[in-house]
Amino acid sequence: MAVKPPRPRKSDFQFPRVMLAPVAGVTDRATREIARSHGCPLTFSELISARGLREANGGTWRMLRECQGEHPLVVQIFGHEPESISEATRLVSDQGVEGINLNLGCPVKKVFKNKSGCGLTVFPTELVYVLRAMRKATECHLSVKIRAGVNHKSLNYKMIGDIAQGEGCDAVIFHARTRLMGFGGEAQWEWIQDLKEYLDIPVIGNGDVVDALSARRMFEQTGCDGVMIARGAYGNPWIFREILEYLDTGIIPPPPTLEERLSTLIRHLRLAVEWKGEQRGILEMRKQIGWYIKGYRNVRPLRDQINRLETLSGVIETLQEWAATNPEEEAAESGLARPSFPGR
């Protein structure tokens, strides 16, 4: 039997070994630019509603406009109606992005009940129509981001992976938790290994990669083609270089100094204000400031003080005054401030 020739593609784009995850309310344009300028080879937009684009929702369009001229970038969309998905795919594709990703993992009740995010995986036939519409609408790199299933009794990652591959997706990103697990408990990396062995297209592993060592362990334990990082990059754009250097040389570069952290944070603040205006930019950066300064002793009063400020200059001045006091790190040997995860 004749072998079907591979579908022609406009781009030969492939996922790199390390990438920044889509995180709603966090990985906005400013955060993505900071990650890229610190060596992150690929970033994803926050999830964008296909229906919102179709219905000309202002907030949704603002998110897409925020992505203009950004490279390399994958835009993530969600929805369940083939028509909206097809239109959104075409719109996003016309912006010249490197790739488009369909969110099949969002656990949020409202999204789930609307047969979107993880909810669409409960309806495989409808998922087939959605993916077919996407593939028809674009030649660019197409991927899905999935969870393992709704709960441990309904693991469906192989079936969903199979559908994605069969409908012409170029890669699967796998957050190895069920919907029921939310973002807690340990990500089950053996599921990633299982999916990687099962599919022919690249599988990107996601869940609990927080530093160079855990990244390497995920590669070794699962055989995955790349790792995606969400919470490990909070206030820590250095993580990408750290991982890539370690993978290439076996040496972990030293953590950033206080001066480096502060100058990156200030740049991040300025970018946030450029993109969102002073009031919204400062407000939305509050949590990120907390992540950058985490790991130093007695940062609570500093956070409280910053949370009362509304101007960029006020926040920068306060941070500089704090840095001038040579704040002590919580535990010198711990290096970068990192969120706590179950140990592996």
Ligand SMILES: Cc1cc2nc3c(=O)[nH]c(=O)nc-3n(C[C@H](O)[C@H](O)[C@H](O)COP(=O)(O)O)c2cc1C
């Ligand atoms: C607050 C929050 C928002 C998130 N938003 C998105 C999103 O918009 N799209 C998506 O695919 N995943 C989203 N995720 C999931 C992450 O991309 C990632 O799959 C998950 O956090 C596991 O990775 P980690 O262990 O590196 O954090 C979100 C996670 C969190 C905690």
